Amino acid sequence: MDRRLRSALKGLTDPDVERRRRAMERFVRATFETFLRYLYRYLGNEVDCEDVLEDVYADIWENPAHLRNIGNERHLLRTVYLYYMRNYLREIYRRRNRHLHLSQKGLQRLVSPDLGILEMMSEAELREALHRMLNKLKARERRAIELWMEGMSNRAIANELKTTVDAVKMLKFRTILKLKKLMVDYCPKN
Amino acid sequence: MSDTNRTIEKLLDDYMEALRDGCLPTFLKSLSRQEARLIEDSEEFWEAAQMARVLNGAGFADQAVTPNVGLFISRVDAEIGSRLKKTTPLPRSKRGTGARHATKTIR
Numbered sequence: 377m378d379r380r381l382r383s384a385l386k387g388l389t390d391p392d393v394e395r396r397r398r399a400m401e402r403f404v405r406a407t408f409e410t411f412l413r414y415l416y417r418y419l420g421n422e423v424d425c426e427d428v429l430e431d432v433y434a435d436i437w438e439n440p441a442h443l444r445n446i447g448n449e450r451h452l453l454r455t456v457y458l459y460y461m462r463n464y465l466r467e468i469y470r471r472r473n474r475h476l477h478l479s480q481k482g483l484q485r486l487v488s489p490d491l492g493i494l495e496m497m498s499e500a501e502l503r504e505a506l507h508r509m510l511n512k513l514k515a516r517e518r519r520a521i522e523l524w525m526e527g528m529s530n531r532a533i534a535n536e537l538k539t540t541v542d543a544v545k546m547l548k549f550r551t552i553l554k555l556k557k558l559m560v561d562y563c564p565k566n
Numbered sequence: 567m568s569d570t571n572r573t574i575e576k577l578l579d580d581y582m583e584a585l586r587d588g589c590l591p592t593f594l595k596s597l598s599r600q601e602a603r604l605i606e607d608s609e610e611f612w613e614a615a616q617m618a619r620v621l622n623g624a625g626f627a628d629q630a631v632t633p634n635v636g637l638f639i640s641r642v643d644a645e646i647g648s649r650l651k652k653t654t655p656l657p658r659s660k661r662g663t664g665a666r667h668a669t670k671t672i673r
Contacts, residue, residue: 397646404639417623421588426638434645469591476594477602485612486581487590494620506624525625527586530579548582549575549614556617 377448381406385452388440400437407452411461413499414453418465418487428464435460450498454491462488493563494556509558517551520544570598577601578614585622 384406387399411432415425436443442459446452465488470480478486489495497505510518516537523533534544572580577597584593597605605611 393650397643400642400646401639404642405635408635408638413623413627416627417619419588420585420590420622420626424588426641430638430641430645433642434649437642437646438649469594477597477599478594479602479606482602482606483594486594486615489612489616492616494616499623502620503624506620521621524582524586525621527626542576545579546575549578552578552614552617552621553610556613559617559620 377446377452378406381449381452385443385446388436388443396437400433403436404433407456410449410453410499411456414457415461415465419468424468428461428468431464432456432460450496453498454496457491457495493560497563505559505562509555509562512558513551513555517547517554520547521551521555524548570601572601574604574608574611577605578611578618581615582618582622585618586626 380402384399384402387395388403390396390399408429411429412422412425415428416422419425419428436456442455443452446455466484469483469487476483494502510521513521520533520537523536528536530541530544534541537544537547539547569576580593580596584590
């Protein structure tokens with residue numbers, strides 16, 4: 377783990393309030409980007425991500441007990457997600473869920489799911505696994521996913537693949553399920 | 567998202583679009599009762615949704631990185647300050663003092 381992050385983590389449990397506040401500043405600098413990227417998976421916009429993170433950091437400052445024996449960055453991310461982020465992810469849309477048809481349980485599963493094998497991987501590991509597994513797909517399947525990740529609309533993808541929008545939706549759905557299976561099979565071996 | 571009887575692949579597609587565009591609440595609001603039930607019962611949807619989140623993080627999280635960490639730190643510091651104020655008890659002299667009591671008597 378980065379030396380600055382380790383020292384900031386140590387400082388978070390300092391009994392002196394001012395020292396803890398300074399340690400929090402170092403902690404935010406060291407982790408902000410990683411946490412923001414992680415939250416972005418679930419929320420998809422930085423305004424909500426920053427709102428959640430603001431409360432997450434304040435909670436960590438108030439009660440840093442869960443971060444006492446952190447060994448590496450993956451462990452840190454997992455602990456922060458389980459003990460600090462998840463509550464706020466659940467909260468953020470719960471208030472807006474009064475008139476929705478999706479049950480609270482369904483909403484929770486959608487915005488603050490349990491940690492699966494893919495969520496436990498670091499970003500670098502994920503990128504590498506994704507790169508490898510995309511290469512295992514058929515050319516058409518890979519192209520559909522790559523075009524979507526480039527930010528193209530379904531209509532644009534359909535034009536590119538010379539097919540219909542509905543066929544693109546079905547292709548993406550099947551390909552994503554296939555990709556998920558490939559990723560899960562790949563992870564335990566590595 | 568005006569269709570109210572979408573199939574599971576269309577629902578996943580709309581979820582992916584909503585994640586990519588950062589408007590998840592719009593997707594949640596668009597769900598009809600029937601579609602919500604379809605999602606909840608479909609294991610395939612949950613599997614695919616997990617992968618969609620991973621793809622969203624890998625493909626688009628770069629857009630989210632705010633360069634001004636300093637500004638964000640001041641937000642966190644203000645939040646900590648406000649929580650500190652809430653938890654720190656007021657000094658005794660500012661609670662019920664003789665002066666306040668005197669004002670009451672004058673009235």
